[in-house]
Amino acid sequence: MTDAAHSTLPTAALIASRRNSPANAALVKRRYAAERRFKAFGIGALILTGTFLLALLTNIVGKSIPAFFEHTANLEVKLDPAVLAPDGKVDPATLKSADYASLTRATLMSIVPGIEGRAARKSLSGVLSSGAADELRRRVVADPSLIGQTIKVPLLLSDDGDLYMKGQDAGASSVPGIGTVTPSDIKGSITLTSTDGAFKSLVDDLTKAGVPKDADTGAIVLNSNLPSRLVAINGGLVKLQSVTPDGATGNVLLSLKGNEAASGPAWQQTTYSVPEGRRKTNDQDVAIIEKVKETGAIQKGINWRFFTSGDSREPELAGIRGALVGSALTLLVTLVLCLPIGVLAAVYLEEFAPKNRLTDIIEVNINNLAAVPSIVFGLLGLAVFLNFMGLPRSAPLVGGLVLALLVLPTIIIAARAAIKAVPPSIREAAIGLGASRQQAVFHHVLPLAMPGIMTGTIIGMAHALGETAPLLMIGMIAFIVDIPGSLTQAATVLPVQIYLWSDLPEVAFQQRTAAAIVVLLAFLFAMNGAAIWLRSKFERRW
Amino acid sequence: MYKKASVAALAAVSVAAFAGAAAARDQIRIVGSSTVYPFTTAVAEEFGKAGGKTPIVESTGTGGGMKIFCEGVGVDKADATNASRRIKKSEFELCAKNGVTDIVEIKVGIDGLTIAHAKGGKPIALTRKQVFQALAEQVPDKDGKLVANPYTKWSDIDPSLPDVKIEVLGPPPTSGTRDSFHELFMEKGAEGFDSLKALKKADEENKTKDFEKVWKSVRKDGAYVEAGENDNVIVQKLEANKDAYGIFGYSFLEENTAKIAGVGIEGVEPNYDNISSGKYKGARDLYIYVKKQHVGVITGLDKFVAEYVSDKAIGEDGYLAKKGLVALPKEDAEKVRTAALEMAPLKGDELK
Numbered sequence: 001m002t003d004a005a006h007s008t009l010p011t012a013a014l015i016a017s018r019r020n021s022p023a024n025a026a027l028v029k030r031r032y033a034a035e036r037r038f039k040a041f042g043i044g045a046l047i048l049t050g051t052f053l054l055a056l057l058t059n060i061v062g063k064s065i066p067a068f069f070e071h072t073a074n075l076e077v078k079l080d081p082a083v084l085a086p087d088g089k090v091d092p093a094t095l096k097s098a099d100y101a102s103l104t105r106a107t108l109m110s111i112v113p114g115i116e117g118r119a120a121r122k123s124l125s126g127v128l129s130s131g132a133a134d135e136l137r138r139r140v141v142a143d144p145s146l147i148g149q150t151i152k153v154p155l156l157l158s159d160d161g162d163l164y165m166k167g168q169d170a171g172a173s174s175v176p177g178i179g180t181v182t183p184s185d186i187k188g189s190i191t192l193t194s195t196d197g198a199f200k201s202l203v204d205d206l207t208k209a210g211v212p213k214d215a216d217t218g219a220i221v222l223n224s225n226l227p228s229r230l231v232a233i234n235g236g237l238v239k240l241q242s243v244t245p246d247g248a249t250g251n252v253l254l255s256l257k258g259n260e261a262a263s264g265p266a267w268q269q270t271t272y273s274v275p276e277g278r279r280k281t282n283d284q285d286v287a288i289i290e291k292v293k294e295t296g297a298i299q300k301g302i303n304w305r306f307f308t309s310g311d312s313r314e315p316e317l318a319g320i321r322g323a324l325v326g327s328a329l330t331l332l333v334t335l336v337l338c339l340p341i342g343v344l345a346a347v348y349l350e351e352f353a354p355k356n357r358l359t360d361i362i363e364v365n366i367n368n369l370a371a372v373p374s375i376v377f378g379l380l381g382l383a384v385f386l387n388f389m390g391l392p393r394s395a396p397l398v399g400g401l402v403l404a405l406l407v408l409p410t411i412i413i414a415a416r417a418a419i420k421a422v423p424p425s426i427r428e429a430a431i432g433l434g435a436s437r438q439q440a441v442f443h444h445v446l447p448l449a450m451p452g453i454m455t456g457t458i459i460g461m462a463h464a465l466g467e468t469a470p471l472l473m474i475g476m477i478a479f480i481v482d483i484p485g486s487l488t489q490a491a492t493v494l495p496v497q498i499y500l501w502s503d504l505p506e507v508a509f510q511q512r513t514a515a516a517i518v519v520l521l522a523f524l525f526a527m528n529g530a531a532i533w534l535r536s537k538f539e540r541r542w
Numbered sequence: 543m544y545k546k547a548s549v550a551a552l553a554a555v556s557v558a559a560f561a562g563a564a565a566a567r568d569q570i571r572i573v574g575s576s577t578v579y580p581f582t583t584a585v586a587e588e589f590g591k592a593g594g595k596t597p598i599v600e601s602t603g604t605g606g607g608m609k610i611f612c613e614g615v616g617v618d619k620a621d622a623t624n625a626s627r628r629i630k631k632s633e634f635e636l637c638a639k640n641g642v643t644d645i646v647e648i649k650v651g652i653d654g655l656t657i658a659h660a661k662g663g664k665p666i667a668l669t670r671k672q673v674f675q676a677l678a679e680q681v682p683d684k685d686g687k688l689v690a691n692p693y694t695k696w697s698d699i700d701p702s703l704p705d706v707k708i709e710v711l712g713p714p715p716t717s718g719t720r721d722s723f724h725e726l727f728m729e730k731g732a733e734g735f736d737s738l739k740a741l742k743k744a745d746e747e748n749k750t751k752d753f754e755k756v757w758k759s760v761r762k763d764g765a766y767v768e769a770g771e772n773d774n775v776i777v778q779k780l781e782a783n784k785d786a787y788g789i790f791g792y793s794f795l796e797e798n799t800a801k802i803a804g805v806g807i808e809g810v811e812p813n814y815d816n817i818s819s820g821k822y823k824g825a826r827d828l829y830i831y832v833k834k835q836h837v838g839v840i841t842g843l844d845k846f847v848a849e850y851v852s853d854k855a856i857g858e859d860g861y862l863a864k865k866g867l868v869a870l871p872k873e874d875a876e877k878v879r880t881a882a883l884e885m886a887p888l889k890g891d892e893l894k
Contacts, residue, residue, distance in 0.1 A: 097593075122859070130861075134591075168800075278661065279800045313584040313865070390618065393571070394598060472602065475573075479583040479599040481590055490569070490598045500601065503772050504580055505797040505866055510774065 064514035114254035171273035315508035326491030333400020346415030378470030414456020570597035574607025574624030644834035654792035674731025686737025793866020
């Protein structure tokens with residue numbers, strides 16, 4: 001349309017008359033409508049992808065947040081010389097191998113009285129992490145003069161205890177009891193009897209909630225699909241199993257100090273509103289955690305350990321540092337190999353290589369290689385680097401070599417495109433002023449192509465950062481506790497860590513998985529940010 | 543400039559590589575099953591805490607692990623492999639061919655394969671025959687002739703089962719759990735039919751594999767959904783779909799008791815005691831295999847084995863039980879312990 005208008009140079013009046021013709025008006029309208037439609041589709045597509053991205057990110061970040069916090073119980077631990085140095089010797093070896101767990105257990109016992117029987121003891125030892133004793137060990141080994149003193153130590157809660165504090169709790173609440181209750185014994189299965197209908201309100205509540213009475217005995221029988229009802233009496237805790245207005249039977253969770261009658265607010269009726277069948281922790285666990293919680297010793301803190309330690313099978317002890325360092329080392333090897341080889345290959349192919357059948361074949365094959373499934377590179381790595389060259393398994397060096405093979409084609413293609421985009425006039429001007437071919441390329445073309453090469457390289461690196469499949473074959477999908485210190489030490493990488501954690505049964509590992517994904521994304525954003533910064537810093541226009 | 547940099551880098555890399563490769567090894571290397579991985583890693587960590595160097599445990603799958611394990615003897619070869627099934631005769635022979643002649647077999651515990659549904663879904667009790675009927679591609683009709691699976695609802699199989707569409711989420715064929723599912727549920731279920739029993743007999747006589755074909759297939763019409771290798775994903779999907787059932791290892795059921803409930807098989811609930819005692823039929827043994835030839839060469843390998851079979855690890859109250867491993871009955875555990883500490887090598891003749 002506009003072309004026609006230009007060539008004939010019509011007068012203003014002619015243009016006006018054409019523009020105002022009804023046919024033209026309709027055409028213009030249709031064109032505008034088409035343009036609006038296209039814009040709307042574009043915006044729609046953006047909004048859709050934006051929503052998906054936002055949903056994904058909020059989901060992951062939301063899930064990961066609890067993993068960045070941890071709960072510790074600040075408890076006073078008596079450093080008993082009889083346990084730490086049984087034969088009076090205070091040397092590092094003895095102190096290292098001493099039984100610190102028994103000290104923390106003794107501390108817990110003093111806070112939670114009435115632990116009797118195997119189940120209760122098992123629950124008690126499940127409150128603290130197996131790593132809690134490590135902190136104690138560290139302090140004592142660092143300062144043996146502490147032995148014999150009582151020190152306050154933050155003891156890490158176990159994963160279940162931690163999850164309990166993070167909201168997966170039992171909804172415990174207590175109301176003072178009314179009436180008088182007499183327990184039959186202080187431990188085991190006992191009956192609680194009342195002469196003044198102490199359990200009437202509870203029976204009314206349960207009846208209102210639709211819990212049926214047993215036809216024979218007339219008692220209401222509780223089960224694990226109902227909220228747990230407990231009675232705190234004489235310093236102990238009884239879980240009720242059946243209730244009548246004048247009595248109840250139950251199991252003792254925390255043993256009683258005595259079996260005398262208690263009346264009025266001296267005994268309490270406790271409810272765990274989440275039924276036992278619907279939570280991870282059983283009533284025994286809850287009784288103990290609630291007791292520790294009551295003392296106010298449990299504190300929330302930032303989980304620095306997540307960033308400073310390596311992998312562990314205990315979710316509360318597991319950290320991302322090993323994988324992070326492993327990823328960094330692996331990418332370092334990849335970068336050191338890929339950038340020079342890729343750029344030089346691109347320069348040669350683009351600037352020096354004769355255009356013949358051979359270079360055509362090479363070019364096609366580079367493009368093909370870029371599309372080869374990554375597991376194939378893993379197999380190649382296994383055959384060449386491990387079996388033939390005898391490099392160590394699971395090493396970042398081998399991982400880096402394999403990933404270098406994987407991203408080389410990407411980098412060569414990107415670098416060639418960047419070099420091709422440099423205007424020929426730059427090259428010609430340099431040669432015209434007497435520069436050699438090589439000088440023209442390395443002094444003029446390459447610096448101008450660098451921003452594009454950088455972008456391509458970093459995209460390739462980001463691709464390498466997310467790979468797991470080729471690493472399977474060379475043994476990097478592994479449980480490795482130690483943080484790698486060199487290129488040949490065993491290591492794993494971030495995406496592998498995510499994969500391994502996501503496959504573990506412990507619920508707390510799901511949060512760790514999300515947190516590891518957040519760390520991986522942050523790593524990725526940092527790399528891409530660097531790419532953008534480098535590009536804008538070195539970009540030249542002509 | 544670039545050339546110089548790259549040459550220097552290559553030189554640095556290769557020097558680092560060969561310096562590391564030549565050194566002897568004081569760190570145990572274990573490969574193998576992803577099912578045993580959570581347990582072996584726990585032992586590895588405990589072993590590391592007790593003063594040894596924490597072993598490296600790779601998750602390669604049982605078959606992949608066997609291949610690496612059987613590569614040969616030497617400091618650059620794996621010391622042990624995890625397996626969610628017994629070593630096969632062919633694998634044993636491969637090992638022997640490559641010089642791995644003294645293999646110590648250690649049965650470390652039991653894993654229950656459980657069918658489960660979300661709490662709030664319809665409780666159901668199944669037999670293995672019903673599981674077979676629900677999921678096999680071909681089932682025998684009234685006359686014993688194999689027909690394409692006609693059942694769409696559980697109640698079509700047996701009127702006592704709920705009137706709910708059959709939808710079972712399970713592992714893909716690449717998973718060891720899937721192999722176990724076929725062997726423990728589908729094969730045994732298929733044997734419940736007289737016509738298929740006859741087919742099995744005919745197979746043995748004619749050396750055909752028609753029976754195997756029947757129990758090794760699952761229907762592809764959407765009743766069986768391959769939900770990926772990751773058991774956590776299946777748990778999450780069950781939560782979202784109350785009518786679906788999922789197949790996974792017992793440790794996931796135990797860890798998610800708040801969300802999912804196990805399905806009883808032949809009237810036996812999948813719980814710790816039933817699996818340990820052998821009453822629950824969907825259970826399999828878990829193994830590790832150790833190269834005896836590496837004991838004394840790789841520092842701490844014997845101590846690692848001792849830690850693994852110790853009562854504080856595989857015992858009923860051991861730390862592996864906390865991780866979801868079902869302990870062997872006391873007598874069996876005692877036998878395993880003695881054999882492991884003696885390092886009695888496996889003889890190939892009892893293998894299949």
